[in-house]
Amino acid sequence: MNNIANKQAICNKLLEASQTDKDIVVLCSDSRGSASLTKFADELPEQFIEIGIAEQNLVTVSAGLASCGKKVFAVSPASFLSTRSMEQAKVDVAYSNTNVTLVGISGGISYGALGMTHHSANDIATMASIPNMRVYLPSDHFQTEKLIEALLQDDKPSYVRVGRNAVDPVYEENNIPFEMDKATLIKDGTDVTLIACGEMVKSAKDAAEILAKEGISARVVDMYCLKPIDKDIVIKAAKETKGIVTIEEHTIYGGLNSQVAQITAQNYPVTVIGMGLPDAPVITGKSQEVFDTYGLNAEGIAKEAKKVLNK
Amino acid sequence: MNLKIKATDLRKDILTLIYKARTGHTGGDMSVIDILTVLYYKYMNVNPENIKDPNRDRFILSKGHASEALYCVLSDKGFFPKSDLDNYSGYGSKYIGHPNNKVNGVEMNTGSLGHGLAVGVGMALAGRMDKKDYRVYAVMGDGEMAEGSVWEAIMAAGHYKLDNLTAFVDRNRLQISGTTEQVMTQDSQEKRWEAFGWNVLSINGNDIDALDAAVGLAKQSKGKPTVVIANTTKGCGVSYMENQAGWHHRVPTEEEYAQGIKELEQRRAQYE
Known part of the structure; x- marks a missing residue:
């Protein structure tokens, strides 16, 4: 790989x-x-x-x-x-x-x-x-x-x-869609939208596969551009799916979740669940151990996505 | 050009600007203006007709609160019309209380203390990389020397032996709350800079001839950056302001303004 x-x-x-x-x-x-x-x-x-x-x-x-x-x-x-x-x-x-x-x-x-x-x-x-x-x-x-x-x-x-460690790629050598200051739509979907940034995108992509096996159609957005953030793709997701889960390796204060919630609140209010790091000292461990603790993995994201649909 | 007369005329411009605008850092403007006069009217290669000339000398007013002094120099040099300063600190004006790089001739925004010398280090490194012979001048306040970031820049300039960089410390010994030595000991500036690998010159910073000689010596320094510890008088040139901490940020009354102009005209007459 x-x-x-x-x-x-x-x-x-x-x-x-x-x-x-x-x-x-x-x-x-x-x-x-x-x-x-x-x-x-x-x-x-x-x-x-x-x-x-x-x-x-x-x-x-x-x-x-x-x-x-x-x-x-x-x-x-x-x-x-x-x-x-x-x-x-x-x-x-x-x-x-x-x-x-x-x-x-x-x-x-x-x-x-x-x-x-x-x-x-x-x-x-x-x-x-x-x-x-x-x-x-x-x-x-x-x-x-x-x-x-x-x-x-x-x-x-x-x-x-960027992070410290090598991470599994989201894209492929011959398929790297990229437009400056526009988020990348990794996978379309109609039930729920997963918006992630940085090295959480891979887990969001994997979560969509878990959800697909359960018959849930998840849209996956790679919001690599936090500022200027791609508002259009957020508003579109709010209109076309039942809710949004944001995933970030960051406190939920002032990061991706805050921005997405701000955009939806002002334009098209929907449920926005924020997944991120707690407002507390982070537990000691290797990156994956820390992510697993806070549910910042494919299974954890899939679980939160289902909460959007059950509301 | 008679630099002593020029510095006196600039003092009148500064006093008038502050009196009209009803705001300004009068004391620090008056202590630093002789440094600016020697740099801008004798040494620096800057041209209002070619503001972005890549070979120009670079100037950073790290003690940005003396912006009135810099603006008076730049307008007098023709970087912008003097009438522009009629709206100094006015609504929507680009001529604000700290140097702003939207103003012709201002290289970098300053105002938060402790940044200017590091900007100068970057400019001096760029000049060396590009094999250009421009020189970089950064003027700091002595209260500013309490900022830790200043010492990071002093360390780097010494390490990289930036002999194209000259720093000035406007050592007027007063800051907002009192004397520098009461607020946070700054002596000995000479020993401190020397320990970081700088060529140190300590002079009377309101003496045009001494400043002229110091800047000339700084240009001759090889393998070391030079700092000029400019021992100045806050409020220099106006009797009631001199050595008064209260004039850090005070505006003259009508009577004070008239007296200040009168004193400066008497001073000018001595130099004619």
Whole structure:
């Protein structure tokens, strides 16, 4: 199976693009190994800058580089990038409108047993609340590559969050539907809609297969674009199915669930069930163990989907 | 050009702008204006006819609350008409209380302290990557030195030996709540910067000749960034403002305004 981590896909894409585009610059905060950037740093040292363990400086130096015409990718663990340097993201990236892509690696609960300090269960909320900041959570390495290609085509600020581990792909080598800032409809359905983002999309897709065996037609939407979010596909789902389940590796406050509920409430109220991480310290364990605890797996999603239909 | 007269005229412009707009950081504008005068009227390669020239020198006012000083310089240099400042801090104006990059000549938005030097580090790294010989100047306040992010930037500039970067600390020794040493000890700035690998120059920051010499020396530094510890007087040039923390953010009355202009005209006459 073609199974690589999304962060590895980012490195591969940047390495490929940087061979010909000498304005691409990658920065990290003593995170080149964990970001899979060692190869980039070794092969293109003149386009790589080590900032050390200083996330605030990472982001503002990136903005300074971008103001001089560089296409900057600042890579750092999502937990630190999205909170410690949030003000730098707000002021120097978003407000000053610099061509910086903030790449949060090992997002969500990727770090497992390392605990709450290393989890980023609120990065969608923090980043999406900043005017002029875009937020993306790609689902697999195929989509991650498409997203990076698209981001290299524009010069606007963005935040991209990916996980630490290799995940099973959602798409296939020759079938990677992708439109910038438009969610991907993975599977049509008429009973219930499952809207997921990031590495929860695969579980949502698997949940739809479980539901299909029980005669339930589930629509599956890959909402990789959290901001600007694809409102149309949400409203359409509200109108055409009986309710929505959102699934995210994030607190249900201020993330995908909040946004979908806001869109439906304002346009076409339906039941929206939010699946995410609890408003409490997350249990210790490997990613899958943590997901299983909170029902963030195919079986758990299928169970919640049926609640929509039983209402 | 007589830079001392220019700095005095700019002080009058600043006082008038703040008096008319009824808002502004008067004391800090008056302490920093000599630094801006030497940079903008003698050293910096910036041109209002070619604002985005990739070879231009870069300036960041990290102590963004002194925006009136920067706006008065930029309008005087021809980056925008002086009449634009009639709506300074007015409804919908782009000329707000902190530098805004929608304004011609402003490189980056500032206002939250502790950002400007790191922006300068990025600009200096970009200049080195592109083999351009532009220089980068960042002006900070001394109260600002309490921000931890400043030290991250100082560390990185020292590490990367950014000799195309010059920082200034407007060391007027006053911040909103009192003296810097009461609020949070900042001495010795010289030893602190030196320990991080910088070339350190400590001068009277309201002395045009000393500033001129310091910026010239900074350009000669090889393998080290330079910081100019500019020992200044808050409110410099207007007697009743000098060394008064209360003038951090105060607007002159009609009488105070008239007296300030009178004093500045007397000062100008001395330089003619």
